[in-house]
Amino acid sequence: MSRGGTFASIDIGTTKVCTVVGELASEDMRILGVGIAPSAGLTRGMVENIRDATESIKASVEKAERSSGTRILSAHVGVAGTHIACLNNRGIVAIPDRTRPIMPDDVTRVLDGARVVSIPTNREIIHVIPRYYVVDGQDNVSDPVGMFGTRLDVETHIVTGIDSAIQNLTKCVENVGVQVDGLILEPLASAEAVLDQEEKEQGVVLVDIGGGTTDIALFIESSVFHTAVLPVGGNHVTRDIVVGLRAPYQAAEDAKRKWGHAIPSMVDAREEITLDAFGSEGSKTELRRRLCEIIQARVEEILEMVSAEVKRAVHDDVISAGIVLTGGTAKLSGIDMLAEQVTGWPARVGMPRNLHGLTDALIDPAYATSVGLLQWTVNEAEASTWHRPSRASLDMGSIWRRLGNWARVLLPE
Known part of the structure; x- marks a missing residue:
């Protein structure tokens, strides 16, 4: 939607769906509304259950509409997954x-x-x-x-x-009554939100570690040179904790967020934690360092896969600006230090910048893609610097969907 300078984007991830409505205020983005809902029906960035995915998207869109006070007729949608x-x-x-x-x-x-x-x-x-x-x-x-x-x-x-993967994703969004204005590769969107021009010029790797996938975008001399999607992410870290500590999934996720650290040696060797567990007692006590060792092993593997993917595309000497980590897993304490150890490149955690309005929830690595999708949408509207085949067609299904979208605006619920 771009009526009156208002734009919308939908980030459909493995763990969450985030809809953002914003407008361009001078040179910065002003956020008008945000809708965040738990994701269902997706695995590794791809739809596996149309009905569940549609319900998740619907919940996110409705929250964004309520917080922004506007109807979302169309939006740009992020796409990822191992099929890319x-x-x-x-x-x-x-x-x-x-x-x-x-x-x-x-x-x-x-x-x-x-x-x-x-x-x-x-x-x-x-x-x-x-x-x-x-x-x-x-x-x-x-x-x-x-x-x-x-x-x-x-x-x-x-x-x-x-x-088929693109059609499934588009179908889920259109089932909610929102027309897909365009599809945007998610790591390219994340780069819009967290990278600066100097980093792109000197050579940088954007690594978005989400729940089900790790997205990579390599920039050299200010332009994208290589993109890739790896089939591992933060959910794999959590599952490792489930197996290693024999704890329920949600307890493992909570422990990762509360006590997790990517460098076990920086944690007190005698510190203990208590978490829910399987069995008759329902809880157990573990050394925090043990938890961190499990986390380190998987995160180190992800970073090694990233390094190998980049080195297949270019010689690592051109990566002068190093690696920028974003996505939910980038909130893990010490992950930037581990990235420097594993890759040998400078590393930092990237968060969305230059935002105004309802930004409390969005100044977070987990929402870099959501913000970047909106920024990409605005850039496309201002000057079309890249071209994509139009997805619009004049078949009867498309015409009825357009009429349905207008009906949502003109008719009361």
Whole structure:
């Protein structure tokens, strides 16, 4: 929705669904409403139960509508999951009239040329993101419009996903009466919220450790070079605690949040904790360091997987700005220090910035994607710097959905 400068985004994660409504105030984002609901029907970022996922999204959207005092007719939606794949490709076009400057239509043509890639029939292109342009051999042109030349090239980063997974996600949102304006890869959205321009310029890895997946976005020379989704996340840490301490899942999750630390040696070796447990007594006492050792083992494995994924894409010498951690698991004490030990790169925990309004719940690594989706939506509305195929179609189902959306606004509940 973009009526009157108001925008909405929906972050559908494995552990939570977060709907954010905001507007652009001067150069900062003003949050008008937030709706957070527990997630159901999703595993590793992909829908496994349409009905449960729809109910979770509905609860989140309704909360956001109440807090913002506005109806959400359409929104940009975050997409992730292990079905995501990426590749880099080049597009080339000729400029027929050398006496005129390069026009926006020429940029559109060269991006369309970059879209011509060989992908399986069951995959769909989500993003075609220009990394840089080349005008008559001149590299690293950020915006060729207005320049003169006879040949225009573009280096792009292309993100694809499996058709069925995208359709399932879109169906869940549309079942709530919200039209999907566009899909945005979640690590790219998180990068909008937590990275600064200098980090992108010098080379940085954005790592969003969510509940079911770990999302990676690698930026070099201010543009995205590589993206990936790993099938591990914070829920795996919790399950390790369940197995290691023989505790119920919720007790393990609470213990992770309250007493967890990524560096066991920084915890008093004699400190004890009490948590709920299986068995007749219903509770047990454990050494806090034992809990932290279990957490460290899994988080270290996740960070090693991240490092290996990045090194497959580029030489690690180009990662001058290091690694920025975000997502719910990034709230774990000491995770930035462990990241530096494991990867050898500088590390910090990234949180959303430059926000005003109802921001109390959002200044948190867990909501970096939610805020980033809104910021990406605003940037797209201001200037379309990347192109994606339109998902709108003039079939009868689409027409009826549009009429239903208007009915929600015009008719009282």
